[in-house]
Amino acid sequence: MSNSMKGNRLSLPKGFFLNGITSGIAVGKKRDLALIYSEVPCAAAGLFTKNRVKAAPVVISKMHLRNSQAQAILANSGCANACTGRRGMEDAGMMVYDLAYQLGIRKEDVLLASTGIIGRFLIMNRVKEGIRRIVKTIESRSRPEFFAEAIMTTDTVPKIISRQFLTRNRKRAVICGLAKGAGMIHPDLATLLCFIITDIGIEKGLLRRALISSTEKSFNSLTIDGDTSTNDSVIILANGRAGNRLINGANRDFSRFQSILDWVMLRLAELIARDGEGATKLVRIIVKNAKSALIAKRMARHIASSPLVKTALYGCDPNWGRVMAAIGSSGTRIDPQRIDIYFGKLRVAKNGEPASFSERGVKEILNKKEVEIVIDLRQGISVATVYTCDLTPDYVKINSSYMT
């Protein structure tokens, strides 16, 4: 029913073609150029980085999404095409033109996404040759796993999640998400590329609304290192090939679609957290019984961003004092003397003071691949969950020599 990477079991939405090839843009002989193509124009929506320094592909994709329609996405790794000024814009324009021409579709229906080193130019002759080659493969079998590989940078595993469901008129529809993450991950998006394709038929405005809602619960609740990238893009394409009655209101099909989209994007966010640069574990920070949802989310994000909390998690060190310190500096009004803190099911602090707990029990919990820290504020009824990972020596090693 669900997920990924087991080759033949992955269900794909109808009418889409995906592939990824090695074009020579990135160093090493990895796949670096990726294509999504729909046989018909799709309803489309996108969310992009809030960084004021935006990469050329982001500028282009935003522009092309003004009419909420697209038919192809060209993505590459190895070079972010960011901080590249006019020349970068020209290069991006060239990619759009080449792809549109060779696919025989409208230029405005082409979207771009790039990830990799900032401040370097694309090697355009390789890009052009790559586009020519990848378009030729459209007649062959779809290779979503190659697509997912081709957008990876420091990710260690490709990330694909797929799930199908039945619409009211008994049509099978599929939502498939492909993403890359690893570093520079923070709420309001980061070097995060996420592409969702679905064959559901849905009205453009509703598609955008669904994307915003699912993103809030998934990628906007995810932080790896607090850095926000110049290239983040979350794009959804819906081509209507499932044959359902077009979703044009908040009906049962819409809520079904929304909940499956939530599920797919949340799984992708968890995959990204688990595969954060150098990460050894997935961490869920849950703040509950807060006075407002805003306070809960703000505090959860702040704790999830604390290097001291994250290094302690790496060392399986039950240092709840650091969690308390992060709570206190999160900029929210709270009463420290009502706060309980749990690692997994174990209460380590009660009323803001040390609780008696088994050191061995906590160590066991912290040693697992998934750790939950629950902060019970006992001051209201709101709750928020933020996803992150631990901070390890490998994070530093990976990032200290990314360019050279």
Added chain:
Amino acid sequence: MSNSMKGNRLSLPKGFFLNGITSGIAVGKKRDLALIYSEVPCAAAGLFTKNRVKAAPVVISKMHLRNSQAQAILANSGCANACTGRRGMEDAGMMVYDLAYQLGIRKEDVLLASTGIIGRFLIMNRVKEGIRRIVKTIESRSRPEFFAEAIMTTDTVPKIISRQFLTRNRKRAVICGLAKGAGMIHPDLATLLCFIITDIGIEKGLLRRALISSTEKSFNSLTIDGDTSTNDSVIILANGRAGNRLINGANRDFSRFQSILDWVMLRLAELIARDGEGATKLVRIIVKNAKSALIAKRMARHIASSPLVKTALYGCDPNWGRVMAAIGSSGTRIDPQRIDIYFGKLRVAKNGEPASFSERGVKEILNKKEVEIVIDLRQGISVATVYTCDLTPDYVKINSSYMT
């Protein structure tokens, strides 16, 4: 004239006694209990953590400073006495009482400062015994270097800076600063303890004003890891023993005092950055030609807090694209296409795009123990400098097993 640790060359203000001993509060046989005592009550001022979770010693010191007077400071490492509730407050009260009694001074003239693990209780019988022993040493020679050692946690070197100057009536006055830093360091103070003692005679209000001004330029422009501690304290004592005419207005003596205090605190801040947990270099982030001082400072802080910038600096990786990404996500309105970035004297980006520069030249600059990154916004005339260090695998190692 200046600095530290060369034993006999350190000039101390008149009328102060300093020492540090091993009381057994901290693990390992390190010095962990420290005393500053002035033979007369001093004009005093303090600045404390903005973390809403405040340690007991912070609560006490703030209270005792209401009348801007103090005569002794008792500091310890090994235990922060934070998140310890009512029992922690009782313990702190006991320390005040014991010390005041044995020194024969007023309880309200005793200040406290603690650093170390959060959420653990002090071993009070050792503290009491320690107080008894350290008070007995008052007849012997002052040992500022032992004091500086006793407040260290993960610091690798004690930090003392001292400087003397002449007042208008030809009296020699001294300002001596002692500090500890290492981790949990961020603007608005962090696990930072800093004690300034001086024999200048100065009116209480002016002393506080001078402290605030120097702190803004030094410790509030310093970030190691973005974490804010529960225990940060910057305290100044002025006992008037220099024999100058009491500074009671913004006269020449006051500006002289302010500039020497600036110098001492800035040097301490630099020592702390250089000795940040795991750090291999001191980094100055200078944002210039900004539209306002607020924008400049906000941006400099944001860049100095980026793990990706700091890991690149550790790896001597000339990755200016990460600096651009940090600029763009600093939440300030800027025009990316006017920005020049320099590593040392070398321009690596011009108008937000790659500049041609010698890779070897940049590597040489980044390999030094002190690195300056200059961001020229070319959009105004304001400037700000923020001090930080690189982020290294050792930072993670040190912090992943602090408690255990």
